[in-house]
Amino acid sequence: MKAVAWRRYGSPTDALAIIEAETPAPKEDELLIRVCASAVTSGDSRIRALRVPVGFGLLSRLGFGLLKPRTQIPGMSFAGEVAAVGGAVSSFRVGDQVYGSAGMRMGAHAEYLCLAESAAVIKAPDGVDAATAAAAVFGGQTAIHFLKATAGLEGGQRILINGASGSVGSASVQLAKHLGAEVVAVCSTGNVELVRSLGADRVIDYRTERIEDDAGGFDFVLDTVGNLSLSRCKPLLKADGKLIAIVAGLLTTLSSTWRSRLICGVAVESKAHLDTLATLLEGGQFKPVIDEVYPLDRIVEAHERVDGCHKRGEVVVGIGECRDWPG
Template sequence: MKAMVQISYGPPEVIVPQEIPKPSPGNKEVLIRIQAAAVGPSDCAFRKGEPLIIKLIYGLSRPKFAVGGCELAGEVEAVGKEVKHIKAGDRVLGMSIKNFGAYAEYKCLSEESPLVVIPDNITFEEAVGICDGGATALTFLRDKAKLRKGQKVLINGASGAVGIYAVQLAKFYDAEVTGVCSAGNVGLVRKAGADFIIDYTQEDFTKTEKAYDVVFDAVGKRSFTTCKRVLTAKGIYLTTVPKLSIVIQMMWTSLFKGKRAVFATAGLMQNKANLAFLMELAKNGTLNAVIDRRYPLKLLPDAQKYVETERKKGNVIITF
């Protein structure tokens, strides 16, 4: 089968096309013919091996798993003899959290992994896009911030893959949403449901007089130190970027009852229930996919280059 294989850490060009063996499902696995996969900043980070913790976990000199990609959607081609709830022909959305592998024509996943059937009115590309940003946004807003009706939430990077779904989810939880983005993305963020919008090229949200119950830095550009002045007395600062400073601030602020800093390894916290919940919201129109660009599998390096411009709106999707 065709796959995009990473031969070392480095620039996008280290990812090259190769023919590799097609996998066979184990007793409790399903074989998925992949139709769509997602590309985001985390995929670029794994390709580069930065920050250093990635190399410490996934291989010091070269990646332990040569085929990258976590979120995938496709059609089940075969199932193991002990699989009970998924059958051949099902359209499924899955996450390969432990060993990646979405940038290939086929992937085997355990039935017990984050893997759900896609609603009939949702395409493969839409499903994988919503999973890409929506699963992370859900973990931070619902599970970490415990967002409630009437709370005020500010989302920095509101037009990105995590941010655009964070806006939609925050509105689902009946919060008042302020989105921070550039002027060119105001219409997109407003359509997603933002009540207020701040153009970061014209105004610094950390210097406004308004206070927020939650500040979600979905792009990891502003620190807890700079954001805490716009947090309420018991406000929560969330960030998607793992830095030593945020770990220290999490530990320190957890000792008190005031403003808190929170980071979570959202990818490792995903499960079937989360994906099923996101697909149900997509099915009824509460969550809508926002796809910026599509690239064929062989142009994965170009897709990652575009992601690294930090100018994408919503998702970048790999098509098969």
């Protein structure tokens, strides 16, 4: 099979290459998935270069490989179809269209991927093409985990979303509106109309306005970028308001002063979150923003686009042809 090799930590040119690899065989409890599309997320970019929040460098090397990557094939989010199943698999069959995340074991930047039946993979939502399904996974699951499952965002509450045009930000704007919240979104000049079209009640262009000029009174501030300090957010929040930090350094994470007002950590990937996401996709309450779709042979360019920090929504890689997907 054709796959992306992750050879070392570093830039896309230094770290990635297209190779021919052996097609994996599923174990008794695994699915063999023919990958149709895979996203190159901000998480993929950070892991590839080991560009992690301050304080997490050594922990990341212990997890992914001390001197070089332990995992040979990168890529987490995917959409595809079941090509084979192990003997103990009962909830999937050959030909099923599926989507999900390989998580930290990765491997989705390849024509085939093996995952356990119990992993974060479910049947794909009806009427959604493979690129859209793959693009929905990272931002959608992250938004569901932090806003719905962890923060408990409710109708009538007020939220500020920093980095509203990226994958997590654009998903969070749509989910917050679906939950009935008032959304103030922050992005650059070129993305104002996009973010407004996603449902934001007010859009702050950070090139011409200051976040601090807003009246404040937020129940939550969601920072998807990592450039809002705790002290900067405090005047914006209600007395019991909380900062949701998607990209938080170790000192911020361990801060005893702000512990009761800080939500951070790693988003949980689960079948339950994917089910919620599928319902939103089928109902039209969520549509992931796709920046561009690249062929697998241009994986270096796809990663460079993400590294540039100016993508809109998600970057997707088209990998295999899956005949029965819509679109």
